[in-house]
Amino acid sequence: MNQYQDLLNRQRKYFWANLKTSTAQDRIKKLRNMKKWVLAHQEELKAAIYADFKKPAHEVDLTELLPVVSELKDAIANLQEWMRERRVPTPISMLGTSSKVTFEPKGNTLILAPWNFPFMLTIGPLISAVAAGCTAIIKPSEYSENTSNFIAKMLEELFSEEEVACLRGDHTLAQALTALPFDHIFFTGSPEIGKKVMHAAAEHLCSVTLELGGRNPVIVDETASISDTTRKLIWGKFMNAGQSCMSPNYIQVQEKIYSKLLEGLKTRFETTFKSHQDNIQESPDLSHVINARHFQRLSGLIEKAKAAGAKVLIGGHDDPETNFLAPTILYDVEPGNPILEEEIFGPIVPILKYKNLDDALGLIRSMEKPLGLYIFSRSRRNIAKVIRESSSGNVMVNETTIAFGHPELPFGGVNHSGIGKAHGHAGFLAFTNEKPVVKQSTLLPSTLLAHAPYTKWKSRILNFVIRWF
Template sequence: MSAAEPTFTLELQRIFDAQRKNAATVALTTAAERSEKLKVLLDYLMAHLTDIEKAMYDDFRKPSVEVQLGEVYTITSEIKFARKNLKHWLKPQRVPTPLGMIGTANYIRHEPKGNVLIISPWNYPLALAVKPLISAIAAGNVVMIKPSELTPHTSRFIKKMVSDLFAEEEVAVVEGDAEAATELLKLPFNHIFFTGAPTIGKIVMRAAAEHLASVTLELGGKSPNIIDETADIKKVAEMTAWSKGLNNGQTCIAADYVLIHASKKEAFIEAYRKALQEMYGDGAEHSDSYARIVNSRHFNRLKDYLDDAVAKGASIVVGGKTLAEQNYVEPTLLTNINNDMKIMQEEIFGPLLPILTYRTKEEVIAYINGREKPLALYIHSRSTENIEYFLKNTTAGDTVINDLMLQFGNAELPFGGVNNSGIGKSNGYFGFQEFSNLRGVSQRQFGTMKFLYPPYTPNVRKIMDLFVKYF
């Protein structure tokens, strides 16, 4: 059914109204009740691993190990962490009482925001739909999910799973294209969680503003991978090759370009080539450990980046092969890069990796800070002084030192970007907070503030002067 049809819009409104009516009931559920919902979700996922793997293979030939690592483990570990901590999260949190408010007790209650919308992307179609759902359920919300139409097999699995486990008035999945998302964004949700490109994030934020809805925007951008002169080049090359090959480079926290000390450039290229040989043999197109680009549109986008870079003077030093009939792009390194190339102007979201060199740390800082704030920043160094310098002089959503892409899997760390790379945080307690209203409560236990009531006599003024000076 087309999202443009009036019946589709009416159906969305019907589901939304049913959820809004039910939101107050769901908000009153206990930690134990919410934990049980998460347990049921966990059991379902574990019972349908084969279905999940098949859906993602059918969508873009995603290897089963990558499904387990990037999709399933990400979700199951999040559920276990939330269930372990949910009772504690829901307890009122006492806060100190300043002397000027003596006689009161003060605390914070976490209450659900209410009706929430999750719009998830295609690159990790299960994890990036279900992980925010876990936080939304833990916080006690009702939820509508719009999965990506670019991974239809996985979207159908999500819809079936949700319909099997939840009443429609609590959690519902809406399938469809961009028109469906547009119709959903017209509804007065209390919170919207969107994962995708910054350009679409701006559209979501404008729509949310119409209803003064809060937003979490998990975006992306160009994340740098700094490699200094002290780094273990063999190890760094292996890590980088793995991270750019994982999901065929279609990962928002994958390094988008390398900034390497000029003295280590050639060693890195050779080590990268050897790492690819060890991982994928004589050609990644023959390996069952290498996914494909999700569709022909994104394949053509990457092919255009590659062709444009070469036309403007870039050199392909590793890889470069493409096969349109398979949506296949080989792991590729490029040198002689300049900022006029499309590959340096847009997030790559594929296995192409430009290499830039530097000679001084100041060059690194100037280059990174001259661009939008990245979602992730990677530092490879054995110098404590260099690491601290790069951390102190840059800003990023998250930073990993001497490894790559660890941050998303740690429920103890906040995950999210800064400005153009994102707004708000997810993971564990931070995701729970994102779907909660932090309600401050002050309760008078004894005494009053009557000594400050009118009339404002000289004595009242003296008391107020003391408050200002000492409290």
Template sequence: MHHEIKRVFCLQQEKWPQLARLGVSERIERLMRIDKYLRDERHLLELYQAMFMDLHKPEVEVIATEVGIVQAQISYIKKHLSNWMRPRKVPTPLPLIGTRSFTRYEPKGVILIMSPWNFPLNLSLVPLVYAIAAGNAVILKPSEISSHTSAFIKHMMDELFPESEVMVFEGDASVASSLLEQPFNHIFFTGSPRVGKLVMTAAAKHLSGVTLELGGKSPAIIDETADISLIARRVAWAKCVNNGQTCITPDYLLLHESVCDSFIHEFGAAVKQLYDPEGEGIKNSPDYCRIINGMHFRRLRSIYDDAISKGACLSLGGDFDESDRFISPTLLEGVTCDMNIMNEEIFGPLLPIITYRNRKEAKDMIRRLPNPLTLYIASRDQANIDYFMDGISAGGTVINDYMLGYSNPSLPFGGINNSGIGRSLGLHCFAGFSNERSIIHRRWGSLNIIYPPYNERVLRLINTLYRWM
């Protein structure tokens, strides 16, 4: 496999200068191959089956959280690519009179995209379409854990692109390690902070650029002014979609002590309405996903058992069936910071509750942990919203709703340090796959008046020029 990776990498190194010269229409044509493929009913049926086998994902979620997002990003790129590729004029300071200054985006070269298993199509193809739009060649390494969807992506790319432009390598960590030995111009990784550090270490050997979309523990603050019935329903959906295996799902709740009991009641009612309206059990719902595999199921069971053993109380759910990889939506009260559930990203339908008496307690609790990918605030008090916004650093913030941070391509998406480095979506993603080249073009005039030999007149002239800058 190592020799095959090296062969394709060298092939793409030779090809990408040609891709860099492609115009707007030629780049869009490549994106439309992907769009057309995903609109074909036969291919959609294959994808539905693959994602059901990997995650028990219902068709609505395949469209809403996977295919539809890819198509929406392609549509957005089509509208804006011409403007992004156009040189941007910038102001010219007085000492440079006679020149014009501008920037333009140029492709970086050969890109490695390493995508995760939780949204295996979305998180593979969204960075891919931006890398193609920016004029790069791409090697894509999807997760071996979501093996059926990865096979779908491999077949799709083999049909749509020559290997000199886009190539998919399937396989385990050994394949990822071989890929990371190559001197890519940029690496786009989505996954855990632990693996993100390994990717960054490998990239440093070649001084490759990196975008790291990581995760962490995204807190959800619900204060005493929030509409509890409405917010509880929104949290229930956000925590249960994809069975909680989402980097931007609320990882733990910070509830004002006055609303804790009502929230638990409303959350339970919302879960029943969403996933058990007929009273046949959540396990029988066709809309409820499953944990990806046995290893992750056992990890979740372990952090649940650890919390219970250290004094946490079960308020809702707590049903586990390893044979079906089923875990019910679960609320835990009495959670403390020494429990494992508060020291790693959960990535499942377990939701710890911590109550607070005043907003400083909530702020201090969040600030004890690494900067989150997303901060959620539920409040009808603008003073409280401002207090949390000003006092807590996060990659993004959503107020009075959930899971929206990845939905607007006009906004940058990404974390801070432990939750990520760099930004994706829209112009920010296009720019991440590009080198922003600065250009100064002399049209007339010269700086020869300040050339040596130096004297008092030259010194006065330089001082005057810089005072006018």
């Protein structure tokens, strides 16, 4: 028996002894302790994430702390209601029975977290697991080492290893863990690795939540506000250096306003970062790329796009020594450009023209279903058409990315961009087994019609029920 199997066995024993029948108050106490700890260590977290990829302190508050604290508050406020048994009505064919749905924890879970939002995308799923009453083994990313060490410290101070354990290592650790018989796996990362996780989980018929990504499209129609659209696109695309599963991957602009939008984006960028126009890499408002390998991949994408005819509107500056890649906007991009063939996951965005909305939707439908789709428009007809004639994990109108932080919305992709939902009540359900309980009468059970011998009288009653009820 290896050390990981031994840990899982200990967690399984702990689950049955301590968590399976835990009450809402038991779990709420743990969630409150998590909230208290997080708020007491804000500055330490900011320092850890800055050390990993120079993420601005304001972005840490906005995209790491705020979502986690909001998720904790939501679970604390609503957990009793989420756990409450739900009575269901009795159909005539089940006369004599009473039925309800109960909510039990799935059991022993594995959380595999990424590096791009290293705190929020680790602790967010854990909040759902704790709310549901599960144990968890957590593997944070080896690429964000400082934040992973911070997370390990947090979990060691709040939980015993038999309830929540934090294991640090590379992909070989992830492979070893996914080979174990967990009751649920929550993975956040690329579709390519998601497929491997799902394949490993299938060996044990283990349920999964896969938070993946995709080539998130933006449509800007001729009715959009240039000022509003450019402000939101500059932030939504270049926040966290574009290293986000919700980041816009490409922008399609109606040809009548194409030039105006390009001009607006250039002006907006210069206004936003005017204090560091000549040394953009020194801006305190821009994150860096996580490591040299990703930096080289992104630099290569820009060169391939330019070789295929794309032009640089802004950007093109970099500092390989610090993995800094300046926000880059490409224009005159055609549908066959290689920049459109993969999720960019960096501070680069290509802009295309479209003539009519059907053309824009056709390009979107030619690719895998994205995690997010963004439409900038003041036309109700166009907005409704995009929502109705596309498929994506979520849609945002006149905005990008922010749906992720809404605790009342289920978050997740569809097919290639994800399986299952997370956050709030949806996250609780992801780690929960909805178990039906049916109680039958001992005096006149409704199943009498189902029991042999099958007499003519029983057949007449059965057909009456089929026809009229």
